[in-house]
Amino acid sequence: MEMLKHPVSGCITIIVATFALFAANTAQAERFELGASAQNADAVIGCLYPMTGRSATYGRDSISGIKIALQDLEAEAKSGLDVPNLRVIADDPRSKASYAVRLAQDFITNDNAKFFCGIVSSGVAHAVSDLAKNEKIIMVGTDHASSRLSIEAGHDYYFRVTNDSWTSMAAGARYLRDLQKETGWKRLAFVGPDYDYGHVSWTDLQLALDELGVEYETVGDLWPKLYEPDYSIYINALQSAKADVVVTALWGGDFIAFIKQAASTRFFETTRLANFDTGANYDVMMALGDQPYPGLILSARHHNNWPDTGRNKRFVKQFHDMTGRYPTYAAEGAYTGIIAIARAIEKAGGVDDDRALIAALEGLQLALPEDPPGFASYIDPETHQIVQAQAVGTVVHNEDFPPSKLMVGNWAIYDAEDLKPSKEMVKRRRDAVAGGSEAVPPPTP
Amino acid sequence: MTSLLAVLIDGSIYASWLFLVAAGLTVIYGVMRILNMAHGSFYAIGAYSAASLVGWYFNNGMGPAWVSYLLLVGAALVAGLIVGVIVERGLLRLMYGRDEILMVIITYALLLILEDGMKIVWGVSPYFAYQPYSELGRTSLGLLKVSNYDVALVGVSALLGLGLWAWLERTNQGKVLRAVIHDREIAVAMGVNVKLMFTITFVLGTTLGALAGALTAPAISVVPGIGIEVIVLAFAVVVIGGLGSIGGAAVGALLVGLSRAAAVHYAPEFELFVIYGVMSLVLAFRPEGLFGRTLARKI
Numbered sequence: 001m002e003m004l005k006h007p008v009s010g011c012i013t014i015i016v017a018t019f020a021l022f023a024a025n026t027a028q029a030e031r032f033e034l035g036a037s038a039q040n041a042d043a044v045i046g047c048l049y050p051m052t053g054r055s056a057t058y059g060r061d062s063i064s065g066i067k068i069a070l071q072d073l074e075a076e077a078k079s080g081l082d083v084p085n086l087r088v089i090a091d092d093p094r095s096k097a098s099y100a101v102r103l104a105q106d107f108i109t110n111d112n113a114k115f116f117c118g119i120v121s122s123g124v125a126h127a128v129s130d131l132a133k134n135e136k137i138i139m140v141g142t143d144h145a146s147s148r149l150s151i152e153a154g155h156d157y158y159f160r161v162t163n164d165s166w167t168s169m170a171a172g173a174r175y176l177r178d179l180q181k182e183t184g185w186k187r188l189a190f191v192g193p194d195y196d197y198g199h200v201s202w203t204d205l206q207l208a209l210d211e212l213g214v215e216y217e218t219v220g221d222l223w224p225k226l227y228e229p230d231y232s233i234y235i236n237a238l239q240s241a242k243a244d245v246v247v248t249a250l251w252g253g254d255f256i257a258f259i260k261q262a263a264s265t266r267f268f269e270t271t272r273l274a275n276f277d278t279g280a281n282y283d284v285m286m287a288l289g290d291q292p293y294p295g296l297i298l299s300a301r302h303h304n305n306w307p308d309t310g311r312n313k314r315f316v317k318q319f320h321d322m323t324g325r326y327p328t329y330a331a332e333g334a335y336t337g338i339i340a341i342a343r344a345i346e347k348a349g350g351v352d353d354d355r356a357l358i359a360a361l362e363g364l365q366l367a368l369p370e371d372p373p374g375f376a377s378y379i380d381p382e383t384h385q386i387v388q389a390q391a392v393g394t395v396v397h398n399e400d401f402p403p404s405k406l407m408v409g410n411w412a413i414y415d416a417e418d419l420k421p422s423k424e425m426v427k428r429r430r431d432a433v434a435g436g437s438e439a440v441p442p443p444t445p
Numbered sequence: 446m447t448s449l450l451a452v453l454i455d456g457s458i459y460a461s462w463l464f465l466v467a468a469g470l471t472v473i474y475g476v477m478r479i480l481n482m483a484h485g486s487f488y489a490i491g492a493y494s495a496a497s498l499v500g501w502y503f504n505n506g507m508g509p510a511w512v513s514y515l516l517l518v519g520a521a522l523v524a525g526l527i528v529g530v531i532v533e534r535g536l537l538r539l540m541y542g543r544d545e546i547l548m549v550i551i552t553y554a555l556l557l558i559l560e561d562g563m564k565i566v567w568g569v570s571p572y573f574a575y576q577p578y579s580e581l582g583r584t585s586l587g588l589l590k591v592s593n594y595d596v597a598l599v600g601v602s603a604l605l606g607l608g609l610w611a612w613l614e615r616t617n618q619g620k621v622l623r624a625v626i627h628d629r630e631i632a633v634a635m636g637v638n639v640k641l642m643f644t645i646t647f648v649l650g651t652t653l654g655a656l657a658g659a660l661t662a663p664a665i666s667v668v669p670g671i672g673i674e675v676i677v678l679a680f681a682v683v684v685i686g687g688l689g690s691i692g693g694a695a696v697g698a699l700l701v702g703l704s705r706a707a708a709v710h711y712a713p714e715f716e717l718f719v720i721y722g723v724m725s726l727v728l729a730f731r732p733e734g735l736f737g738r739t740l741a742r743k744i
Binding site: 056223234239 | 448451454455458569571589664669674717
């Protein structure tokens with residue numbers, strides 16, 4: 001009745017409400033069902049990837065990576081090999097641990113899932129990993145990277161198939177050691193997102209530098225919240241601290257925003273900025289435009305232009321042919337996850353015996369797009385973390401992967417075996433948790 | 446010493462931004478008694494409009510850099526005006542006279558709707574419009590280099606605060622507005638068009654919010670969710686200063702800005718804590734805020 005007294009206002013209200021309803025419908029998340037039908041599947045894999053929001057690119061690329069893996073498996077089946085018929089269901093956990101656990105439970109109850117895969121956020125992955133342990137479902141992590149998941153919180157049912165924060169920081173520590181010999185840098189600062197992944201990355205870096213005997217002075221560690229839009233105060237603090245090298249664990253849009261904001265200051269004139277885990281991701285390369293900021297040191301869990309092998313070129317081409325664009329590292333992670341599960345089922349002779357599947361995954365060798373010539377990745381039986389080489393480099397002009405005008409080059413390659421956490425370190429970190437401490441405190445340099 | 450100077454500079458810059466955001470919120474509450482949760486969305490709409498317009502301007506090589514500053518302000522004024530009129534005429538006018546809590550719920554619903562609406566219009570990828578920021582260059586203050594854009598932001602914020610104060614205290618329209626604040630019924634009886642005053646106030650508030658977003662856009666990445674983050678901080682500022690007080694918002698912004706800057710430089714682990722720590726401390730001793738007045742309430 002109120003509206004009848006104010007016809008103009010009433011009309012505006014109705015228009016706005018209609019728009020809101022439209023918005024609610026189009027914003028609905030999508031569930032993907034890929035591969036075999038429920039009746040024909042040898043195994044069902046329930047994957048959790050973001051399909052909406054700021055990390056949606058990683059979710060979309062992961063789905064494409066899964067499709068490529070299923071295509072490869074289908075081609076093997078057609079050639080007469082005995083490969084399992086996989087059904088993959090993917091849903092969006094909306095970056096919420098409670099919602100992710102609910103979806104994962106539904107995967108078991110409604111879809112009869114025998115495996116979990118995916119997850120971008122380390123915090124969400126912790127929650128689903130706990131569920132996997134309780135429900136005795138094998139979880140294959142493809143994207144989140146906190147090494148706490150495979151070391152302190154590792155368990156029989158949890159596996160991870162791309163470089164974690166330890167691997168990346170171990171490679172980064174070696175790069176920094178070599179850089180120190182060249183430049184004599186001393187003052188180190190860290191800026192990372194204020195959640196598990198950021199803090200674990202900083203601890204990993206300090207432990208790795210300590211193991212190598214690198215001498216340095218920590219002049220600051222800063223913790224902006226995830227998705228912080230304004231880094232100016234942190235950039236000013238880093239400049240005031242006169243850091244020679246700043247290592248960051250900011251990722252995706254946050255890392256891009258940090259670079260863009262730092263570039264509008266004199267940050268890059270005095271300071272090197274290193275991101276060893278996610279910095280060379282293709283979305284970052286695109287966002288850099290044609291500006292190879294001096295002092296950027298980057299790596300990622302997969303590169304489109306390294307290694308220069310037929311396998312990597314083929315994977316990148318398959319992705320490009322499928323989507324019309326080039327992949328972020330998320331695609332290769334998801335691809336690896338599905339291939340790893342398929343190989344484990346082959347090796348175990350089915351999905352009914354979870355202990356046989358775990359045994360099959362432990363030590364499993366996989367020839368992957370990111371493996372350099374002469375090396376095949378394998379899953380460490382001790383930590384269930386994949387063991388892989390890592391390449392770190394600087395930004396160079398390269399227009400082979402448009403629309404990006406820059407890629408990483410000037411590679412420094414670090415052997416996979418060197419990047420594995422030592423047995424002593426793994427024991428120390430696990431013992432610290434068993435003794436009631438949340439994690440091993442970082443060394444004081 | 447350098448560190449202390451850095452804290453003062455960073456704190457002042459952050460405070461000026463906070464004041465820009467909080468001013469619109471406190472003006473709307475002061476006059477209309479609406480705790481406008483959707484204020485963060487107006488900030489975000491201003492930021493997105495400005496970033497899109499400035500991005501388009503530079504990507505198409507349109508001309509001199511100074512035009513981009515006009516585009517920032519122009520985008521904010523147009524966005525604030527349009528959204529303000531639509532929301533006030535289309536939604537809030539139907540609800541005047543209702544309980545303050547209901548208005549909070551309504552504006553919260555509006556915040557959620559606008560957040561999703563912005564995702565549909567602008568997507569989820571970040572927008573960058575750094576040219577106006579970098580074009581102004583930097584100034585040396587001792588050993589520190591300070592962005593001239595940030596310095597200008599402090600000036601704009603101070604001018605805006607003075608302008609608002611002068612408008613409320615030194616103009617006839619301001620006097621009428623204060624009469625409405627003091628006693629709405631008497632103001633109506635004296636022939637004041639209260640509905641028009643409400644429209645003017647709300648549009649002024651939304652425009653201030655949009656202007657804050659537009660002026661901040663060159664210094665940040667414009668991403669989904671910035672409106673929600675801002676509204677929480679803006680509430681902390683106006684609660685510290687006292688709801689409805691322009692001077693209180695300025696002091697609240699300074700307290701929060703300096704505390705946060707000190708935390709980032711000296712104790713980064715406490716960065717988030719100090720903002721709400723200061724708020725809790727103020728409310729423990731002055732529940733009505735530093736400049737708020739205790740009002741009698743009819744029950």
